Amino acid sequence: MNMISLLVELKDRHCVVVGGGKIAYRKVMMLLEEEAKVTVISPKACSEIEELSKGEKIKLIQRKAVEEDFSHAFLTIAATNEVEENRRITQRLKSISLVNDASAYEEGNCQIPASFKKGRLHLSVSTNGASPKLAKRMKEVWQEKYDDNYIAYIDFLYEVRNLLKQKSLPPEVSHAILEEILDNAYKDSGELRHIYYEKLLNL
Known part of the structure; x- marks a missing residue:
């Protein structure tokens, strides 16, 4: 199908x-x-x-x-x-x-499908009827991997992306910023996210 x-x-x-x-x-x-x-x-x-x-x-x-x-x-x-x-x-x-x-x-x-939500993060999986149990197991793996820290982190990604849309930056600069903030350091540190966002406000 x-x-x-x-x-x-x-x-x-x-x-x-x-x-x-x-x-x-x-x-x-x-x-x-x-x-x-x-x-x-x-x-x-x-x-x-x-x-x-x-x-x-x-x-x-x-x-x-x-x-x-x-x-x-x-x-x-x-x-x-x-x-x-x-x-x-x-x-x-x-x-x-x-x-x-x-x-x-x-x-x-x-x-x-089997689905998992954590803030703005929404993951779903289907095996097209082959094994609902496998889909459920994969969902359980996600539940262990993506903890509550992802809620604030993905909100940060969302806010940065919206901010860049408002600024007249060259496309390559915006692309580099969006790539940089995928680094795990930003996921793990709320302070680092705050500092970086404040820096972007002044660009």
């Missing part, structure tokens, strides 16, 4: 999760972390999903999904415990909107 990796903003987007079990719950939590507006459709729902509904974190519709449920969905995740039902939903929607089949990655037109 040929796919391109994209980051998609889901804040305030209408997302539908079909299914009420533990897998559906994990998908719901992922969407809520991105501040999406989530509707869950399932005749039965696990206690965690019911609690989210009672707390008005999501909208829960306790019945089988019908075509009208997807008319305004930006993203639909088919996560029932019935493979054929997931496939039916996916085949219906894949030509008109974003749809993910939680039971068969190749059925939908988008995947939800």
Whole structure:
């Protein structure tokens, strides 16, 4: 399957999760972390999903999904415990909107990879269905490697890049600066970052 990796903003987007079990719950939590507006459709729902509904974190519709449920969905995740039902939903929607089949990655037109965030840093990995366990393991490696220090460091990279956009420096000078600040010394020292940024302000 040929796919391109994209980051998609889901804040305030209408997302539908079909299914009420533990897998559906994990998908719901992922969407809520991105501040999406989530509707869950399932005749039965696990206690965690019911609690989210009672707390008005999501909208829960306790019945089988019908075509009208997807008319305004930006993203639909088919996560029932019935493979054929997931496939039916996916085949219906894949030509008109974003749809993910939680039971068969190749059925939908988008995947939800294992991902890791640390401030502005966002890493994701997919094995195209070959081994979700490997993708999870790689995510765990990232979690150990990229600690909280990266939050301030990447903010520094962002601020320097924005500052250079405001200055009329020769391209080769800007390029050299952006290369220099990739040195680990800037990652490891907040004081060095501050001194360097102040120097750039006076260029």
